[in-house]
Amino acid sequence: MTMAKKRILLIDDEPSFTRMLRLNLEKTGAYEVREENRGAHGLAAAREFKPDLILLDVIMPDADGGDVAAQIKADKNLKDTPIVFLTAVVTKKEEGMIGGRPFIAKPASVKEVIDCIEKHLAK
Amino acid sequence: MxxxxxxxxxxxxxxxxxxxxxxxxxxxxxxxxxxxxxxxxxxxxxxxxxxxxxxxxxxxxxxxxxxxxxxxxxxxxxxxxxxxxxxxxxxxxxxxxxxxxxxxxxxxxxxxxxxxxxxxxxLRETQERLVQERMAPILNSAGEGICGLDPQGNITFANPAAATLTGWDVEDLIGKPHHDVLHHTRADGTLYGGDECPIYAALREGAARQVDNEVFWKKDGTSFPVEYISTPMRKEGTIIGAVVTFEDITQRKQAEKALRESEMRFRSVAQSASDAIISADERGLIILWNRGAETIFGYAEKEALGTPLTRLLSERYRSAHKTAMVGKTVELEGLRKHGGEFPLELSLGTWMAEDQLFYTAIIRDITERKQAEMKLKETSAELQALQLQLIQAEKMESVGTLAAGIAHEVKNPLSIVLMGVNYLSDQLPPDDDITRSVLQDMDNAVRKADSVIRGLLDFSAAGALSLNAEDLNFVVQQSLLLVKHETDRSHLRVVKELTENLPAVKLDKGKIEQVLVNIFINAIHAMPGGGTLTVRTYAKRLMEVGHRVGSRKADHFRIGDTVLVTEVDDTGTGIPPDKLTKIFDPFFTTKPTGKGTGLGLAVTSKIVALHGGTIDIRNREEGGARVTIMFKAEGRG
Missing domain, CATH: 1.10.287 (Helix Hairpins)
Incomplete structure (x- = not known):
């Protein structure tokens, strides 16, 4: 019996990044990945995709990562879905948006990202 | 014969x-x-x-x-x-x-x-007649009133001026008692007895009298201030009468009164002035001394008058010739009675009276002004320093904003590149070492670029410190633990000379650990072939002005402060002297290309400065370099 792939939702305004990360994650065979490059559609994508973990960018042109995370956490079906921020963590503003929640600092290697995903999925 | x-x-x-x-x-x-x-x-x-x-x-x-x-x-x-x-x-x-x-x-x-x-x-009669004939025009022309008196004080002669001045006719005066007619009442209205009359005293005692503070009375009952001289006339040793010459001194009295009032006004002005107003004669001896001078110098008027003006000046200004200062306002050092020196402003002028030269000095105690100026200078310096700090802060904020923006925009592409490198690395055949090494170089380049951006962000980050009273030795120990792997790998000997029971110091522990780790790493890199890393801490009380030690607020420390010193010595090659002044500049590095970002010491220096401390790097005579960091001790000094 094969283990079900974990569903990872990537919300980031940079398509090249989400694509590159998706390829790396899918290559492992352990993840089913969906990209969403519009922050404002993050909640809808999550409702539709029902991910096991969300990797969420912080600063996006159409939405703040913090707001998107709050919307997702407000949804009763998604409130337990772990969210890991993907951020450059370069400004106090970003730190405020993250609010002490787990994050992966860009640029991160694929290994670092996978380690972080597995750590939070295990919780 | x-x-x-x-x-x-x-x-x-x-x-x-x-x-x-x-x-x-x-x-x-x-x-x-x-x-x-x-x-x-x-x-x-x-x-x-x-x-x-x-x-x-x-x-x-x-x-x-x-x-x-x-x-x-x-x-x-x-x-x-x-x-x-x-x-x-x-x-x-x-x-x-x-x-x-x-x-x-x-x-x-x-x-x-x-x-x-x-x-x-x-012959005598002829002579008298001739004298009278010759004297009459003179007496009649005299501007002064002239009266001749007999031994009883009766008027025997009066010239026209006497009549004009008193309002009487000459004929009316003749034969009348002089005192009763012209001199009977004092200026204040009290009666004036003939036995007190100085004019009659000349008759009684044979001595001439001169008086200028009495009045004569006119026929119309008014009086006028008079100066008179009563001279006895003698004949063969016997007093045969007296001559009284007098003049109306109304104008003189008015002039004297005006002069007195003027002098009084001047004296009042001089006395009420808070500045010292001092006059001296040509020899430099004080002839006028006002209350302001008394207040400023401490000498009473009677102590000051007749003494040399120069004794009011500090010894080193006494030789300055006063003529060189005439007409100028100069700043000198004054000397008070009890020896204290003080700054003063002197305006010196001259004036002539009766062919004699006099000096008048107006002296102002400018101690407060100087203190205010000093304070203003200090404040100005502080403001300037503050302004520079603000400018620097604004600059850094701008740089920080710019750096943050750049970082954000650069980190995403770096992430893409890194992800791409990772993806490609996994796709390589096991024997394609060349491509693998190329991808490894790309990975390194991404991490280096990321490191530079982090350093830039650290350098430009706002200096919000989380200060707490910390044990400096503990922070040093913690920092050494963080680099233990590096020191072990480089086979370095670590010597700790940490003075016990140091006073606490207010530090942002995390940031100071960053500082110390940075310094330790630099020291480790300076000793690639091994060596000794010595870390020393001690407290000392600053007793002299030195590097960033002074009395201005802009200075980091003041005399008397207790500071905690951390010294980090290495036994490496030291720093080229021409590089020492640039070592804290951003992006300056003595390390080989690719080995350092050039931001480590700039960030270190900034963090130390944010703590109000100082950092200094110099080469040791024994070889290697020494980094000295000083922080002001908490609650001491």
């Missing part, structure tokens, strides 16, 4: 008398000689005639001799007596004649004397 007849007669009588005496003497001598001859003859005769008579028998015992001799004596007496009679008669005659002559001469002399007296009186 002819002798009077009486004198001739006297002379004749005397000659006669002398002749008579001579004749009588001659006759006497002749008679005596003759008698002696007779005596010897008689003695011889007697001896011949009377051989029986003993030798030495008196010849006058012979009667004939005795008779004969007596006759001769009588003749002699007769001659002398006759002479005396003639002499007496002559003398009587002379005396009688002389007496008569003297009487006649006395009478003549008395007559002559009377004539002379008469002539003298006439």
């Amino acid at each position: 002819r002798k009077p007849k009486e004198n001739l007669l006297l002379d004749f009588s005397l000659i006669t008398l002398v002749i008579m005496i001579v004749v009588a003497t001659a006759i006497s001598a002749l008679v005596t000689a003759k008698l002696n001859q007779h005596v010897w003859v008689l003695k011889a005769y007697d001896a011949a005639m009377r051989p029986e008579a003993p030798k030495g028998t008196d010849p006058f015992s012979v009667p004939e001799i005795r008779e004969n001799f007596r006759g001769v004596l009588w003749m002699t007496y007769g001659a002398v007596g006759g002479g005396f009679v003639i002499l007496y008669i002559s003398l009587i005659s002379v005396v009688a004649r002389n007496s008569r002559t003297i009487n006649q001469q006395r009478a003549a002399l008395e007559a002559a004397n009377a004539d002379l007296r008469a002539a003298y009186e006439q």
Whole structure:
């Protein structure tokens, strides 16, 4: 019996990044990945995709990562879905948006990202 | 000169008398000689005639001799007596004649004397008349009032000026008591007794009096201030009156009053001035000293007057010639009575009075001003420093904003590149080492770029510190633990000389650990072949001005502060001297290309400065470098 792939939702305004990360994650065979490059559609994508973990960018042109995370956490079906921020963590503003929640600092290697995903999925 | 007849007669009588005496003497001598001859003859005769008579028998015992001799004596007496009679008669005659002559001469002399007296009186009267005739125009023309007084004080003469000044006619004044008419009441309205009158005192005591503080009264009942001189007149030692000269001194009194008022105003102004107003004569001796001077210098007026102006100046300014300062305002150091020096501002001017040069100095104590200036300078320096800090902060904020923006925009592409490198690395055949090494270089480049961006962000990050009282030794120990892997790998000997019981210091522990780790890493990199890393801590009290130690607020430390010192020594190659001044500049590095970002010490320096501390790097004489960090101790010094 094969283990079900974990569903990872990537919300980031940079398509090249989400694509590159998706390829790396899918290559492992352990993840089913969906990209969403519009922050404002993050909640809808999550409702539709029902991910096991969300990797969420912080600063996006159409939405703040913090707001998107709050919307997702407000949804009763998604409130337990772990969210890991993907951020450059370069400004106090970003730190405020993250609010002490787990994050992966860009640029991160694929290994670092996978380690972080597995750590939070295990919780 | 002819002798009077009486004198001739006297002379004749005397000659006669002398002749008579001579004749009588001659006759006497002749008679005596003759008698002696007779005596010897008689003695011889007697001896011949009377051989029986003993030798030495008196010849006058012979009667004939005795008779004969007596006759001769009588003749002699007769001659002398006759002479005396003639002499007496002559003398009587002379005396009688002389007496008569003297009487006649006395009478003549008395007559002559009377004539002379008469002539003298006439001459004197003529002289007086002439004097009066000559003096009258003078007296009448005199601007001063002139009155003549008799011994009783009545006016015997008054010139027109006296009449004009008093409002009386000359004729009305004549014969009136001077005091009762012109001088009866004092200026304050009290009666003035004649027995007190200085003018009459000249009559009573014969001494001249000069008075300038009384009034004379006019006929109309008004008075005027007067200066008068009362001089006694004498005749043959007797006071026969007095001359009173007087003048109306109303204008003078008004001028004096105006002068007094002016002086009083000046004195009031001078005394009320808070500045010192001091005048000195040409020799530099003080002649005027106001209250301001007393307050500033501490000398009372009586202590200051007559003393040299220069003693008010500090010793080093006394030789400055005052003429060089005339007309200028200069700043000097003054000397108070009790020895304290203080800054003063001196304006020196000169003035002339009665051909003498005087100096007036207006001196202002500018201690407060100087203190204010000093404070202003300090404040200005602080403001300037603050402004620089603000500018720097704004600059850094701008740089930080820019860096953050750049970082954000760069980190995403870096992430893509890194993800791509990772993806490609997994796709490589196991034997494609070249491509693998290329991808590894790309991975390294991404991490290096990320490191630079992190350093830039650290450097430009706002200095929000989380300060707590910390044990410096503990922070040092923690930092050493963080680099233990590096020191072990480099086979370095680590020496810890940490003074125990150091005072606490307010630090952001995390940031200071970042600082120390950075310094340790630099030291480790400076000793690639091994060596000794020595970390030393101690406290010291700053006792002299030195590097960033002074009295200004802009200085990091002040004399007396207790500071905690951390020294990090390495035994490496040291830092090239020409690089020492640039070592804290951003992006400056002595490490080989690719080995350092050039931001480590810039960030370190900034963090230390944010803590109000100092950092200094210099080469050690023994070799290697020493980093010295100082923080002000908490609650001490």
